[in-house]
Amino acid sequence: MAYVDEDGSSDTGEDLNMLDGHKRHPVNVVPSGSSGRKRSRKATGDAIVNAMLEIASTSKMRASAILKNEDRFSISKCIKVLDELQGVDERVYFHALDLFENNSSAREIFVSLKSDKRLPWLQGKCGVVPFR
Template identity: 50%
Template sequence: MATGNSSDQQQYQPHPVWTALLTKLLANLILDQVRKGNTANNSLSNKAWNFITNEFYTRSGIKRDKEHLKNRFAALRREFSVVKLILARDNFVFDESTGCIIAADESWDQYVKVLTFLTMLLHDLVFQSLYMFLLILQECPDAEAVRRGGCPVYKQLFEIFAVVHLEEEPVLPQRSYEYAAVKSRPSRGVEATIASAIVEMAAASRLRTNALTQMRSRFTLAECIRELDGIHGVAENVYFAALENFNNPSARETFLSLRSDMRLAWLQWKCT
């Protein structure tokens, strides 16, 4: 049995991550479909998603199904909402050449105060369920993460989300804006931006959760075993190691996402 060499280890990664290049590729593919008008009811059409899925595979060599790409799209919506919230404040500037958000340390410290207000606002809102409240609360922006990484695809996302809206956006009650005047809070413009960001993050979280559930249901143990049995030349030790490996949902997803001719080499590298 031939084991995977160093080049195999580089080619067949156990779980390809969303790098900056892959994220940019997906954003550009979505933007191209938006510009071509392949939308319906402020959402990308099924035809558009099918094209995006096929083109993403063609250009990257990484197979991701439509649900996985939609899940990433929802995450980008949340990231866009966070960055838009930050840029609504004074002294924050977006550098298009690098995708970084530039501001003085003092401005970042003040941004933390906005997060405090956001938490207060969340507690004052009436959501459809406690689950949705907790889901949004844990999606509060991480200032340090945005400070380090910025948002290289913000320009593309800005154009995309001017057209595309997520489904099932919750409606904020009117009283969410009626905070007592005696409480210290940001300006009305920033407050409105925060409220808008909450709506967008809530919709993104719901879409991401639904997409993730659908995606995981596709990568079943039974499907992995069926595909494994169809591969010729699998050594016995690799076969049984693969069965144990398939207890990991990420391993199942990676295995089924690979092209058929790549799976044996990946198994040999992963399971020996």
């Protein structure tokens, strides 16, 4: 047990009597390696671990969504949709393949268009005037 003088200085000892004219009072001293501090560090560590797990989970979900989106507008998907179109001449067909190879935005536009708008859009990209 430690003792504190009325003037604020501390001393250790067992005697509560007056020493040097100062009355001494018992003081609770918390050791430097207290369990409160350890609990605080553990709680902080747990919070950091939980935050990192949340970031990892969010990152995995985002990556999955990106891959799903890429699959939806993949070159093979565009070719499948292109093959289903009626009236596509060979020149437009091969130009579309080149367009899809180098331009993910064009793939997304093509697949997202209504089916009756796809051929005129491709023909416009190829510089071909559609027949009416």
